[in-house]
Amino acid sequence: MKNIIPPVKGTRDFYPQQMAIRVWLYNIIRQVSESFGYQEWDAPFLESLELYAAKSNEEMVKEQSYVFEDRGGKLITLRPELTPSLARMVAQKQNVLVFPLRWWSFGPFWRYERPQKGRTREFFQWNVDLLGPDSPEADAENVAVLATFFKTVGLTPKEVLIMVSDRCLLDAQLSAFDIPAESRAAVSAWIDQRDKLSAEAWRAKASELGLSDEQLSQIEAMLADKELWKNSAELIRFFKAIETLGLSDYVRFDAGIVRGFTYYTGTVFEAWEVGGDIRRSILGGGRYDKLLADVGGDRLPAVGYAMGDVVITLMLEKYGLLPKDLKVSPAPVLVTVFDHERLLESYALASELRRTGLSVTCYPEPAKLPKQFKFADRMGIRLVTVVGPDEAAAGKVTLKDLARGKQVTVAREKAAEAIRQALAKVLAS
RNA sequence: GUGGCUGUAGCUCAAUCGGCAGAGCACUUGACUGUGGAUCAAGGUGUUGCGGGUUCAAGCCCCGUCAGCCACCCCA
Numbered sequence: 001m002k003n004i005i006p007p008v009k010g011t012r013d014f015y016p017q018q019m020a021i022r023v024w025l026y027n028i029i030r031q032v033s034e035s036f037g038y039q040e041w042d043a044p045f046l047e048s049l050e051l052y053a054a055k056s057n058e059e060m061v062k063e064q065s066y067v068f069e070d071r072g073g074k075l076i077t078l079r080p081e082l083t084p085s086l087a088r089m090v091a092q093k094q095n096v097l098v099f100p101l102r103w104w105s106f107g108p109f110w111r112y113e114r115p116q117k118g119r120t121r122e123f124f125q126w127n128v129d130l131l132g133p134d135s136p137e138a139d140a141e142n143v144a145v146l147a148t149f150f151k152t153v154g155l156t157p158k159e160v161l162i163m164v165s166d167r168c169l170l171d172a173q174l175s176a177f178d179i180p181a182e183s184r185a186a187v188s189a190w191i192d193q194r195d196k197l198s199a200e201a202w203r204a205k206a207s208e209l210g211l212s213d214e215q216l217s218q219i220e221a222m223l224a225d226k227e228l229w230k231n232s233a234e235l236i237r238f239f240k241a242i243e244t245l246g247l248s249d250y251v252r253f254d255a256g257i258v259r260g261f262t263y264y265t266g267t268v269f270e271a272w273e274v275g276g277d278i279r280r281s282i283l284g285g286g287r288y289d290k291l292l293a294d295v296g297g298d299r300l301p302a303v304g305y306a307m308g309d310v311v312i313t314l315m316l317e318k319y320g321l322l323p324k325d326l327k328v329s330p331a332p333v334l335v336t337v338f339d340h341e342r343l344l345e346s347y348a349l350a351s352e353l354r355r356t357g358l359s360v361t362c363y364p365e366p367a368k369l370p371k372q373f374k375f376a377d378r379m380g381i382r383l384v385t386v387v388g389p390d391e392a393a394a395g396k397v398t399l400k401d402l403a404r405g406k407q408v409t410v411a412r413e414k415a416a417e418a419i420r421q422a423l424a425k426v427l428a429s
Numbered sequence: 430g431u432g433g434c435u436g437u438a439g440c441u442c443a444a445u446c447g448g449c450a451g452a453g454c455a456c457u458u459g460a461c462u463g464u465g466g467a468u469c470a471a472g473g474u475g476u477u478g479c480g481g482g483u484u485c486a487a488g489c490c491c492c493g494u495c496a497g498c499c500a501c502c503c504c505a
Binding site: 064 | 430464505
């Protein structure tokens, strides 16, 4: 690598091999989303900075967003998340859209962070949102989409769990512990950090926040209480609905789930690897009933989540769930060029075959046959045609199946049919 | 923004105490003048990330810098 300009830090190059995986993931996401009746949509990749101001996590806007001034002097942001755009677009057409609204999206996002395992500066996110209803059953349906995704890709509850809590429940508990409303946000953030800090460091921060020893032990008891959800009428309904949907295995209550975004108002959830070494949430989401009003629309209840492609791909790779031998060559047929004089004859044959609906690659220049066969082999092209002087004189085409190592010579009019038959043959392996 | 580790051929890596730049894979060409994978032969494989310093001598030691990876912060 001499004078090659390096890629931008934190970006990924999608060579055909990686692109095939990305498309594979996209297809599963689409299939799962649409099986619940969600519609695909997308927002601009560029938004104005003020869309995110005070709506998202403050650090994300101030330090992790790509912001630049356009030629007109306006501050433009490369979208770091999708939800504010969703709120904006729904608010714009609130009287036109049909509710309940189910929308899903898969596209690129940018955050200026230090790249590391499972994190890049440019990444893709799957967003699934349900707007209109404010019921726990709606939350359950939204969570069901993602549990169904896990099931579809082959991740079991032994490998991944969706941890659920409710900010209202947390707030009520903190209130019951006599923690004043103005410090609850900081206390919530501190609770969110519990898995990341050592027990000593975490407890030490409690006194910094002005918590008494009694309050600390009350909070620790709360976090350990697996039955706390039974104090919440909403969570009782939520888990009942999850059970009815047949997905209880994937969903657990955890009072320690808080989430960083300030716009969440009720149910919050994250998916985590079970006891594994991926110390990072696979996805996160929750209810955000006030966001639409915050961007200037009428109040509209909403619930949704976002899953990044980087961590989920790590998970799938770790558990051997990524597809092997993804097809990277779209055309299963190579038309070889026998010599310089027959180049255009090959083009003509390839064109004939394409008109019958086949995908066909034609070697673009005369070359030795071994070279062309090797090309086909390395590209994963299964069938090769040869038209040399013998075939041309007899009006025939030789067709070799590289996978089976067998070849036949057929009349040129029958070539397309013979190719279809050969492709239909299942390999012994 | 903070800390740690690592930079050698296209890729994965080796090089003893500081003493002449190495292996495998891949690539190109040829054994195969109408047939891929396998085997064999011949070959480019190179500013040792970059800049400076110490030394008779630096891939190796020192300083700086850049890049990558990993952890923290935060998050998907």
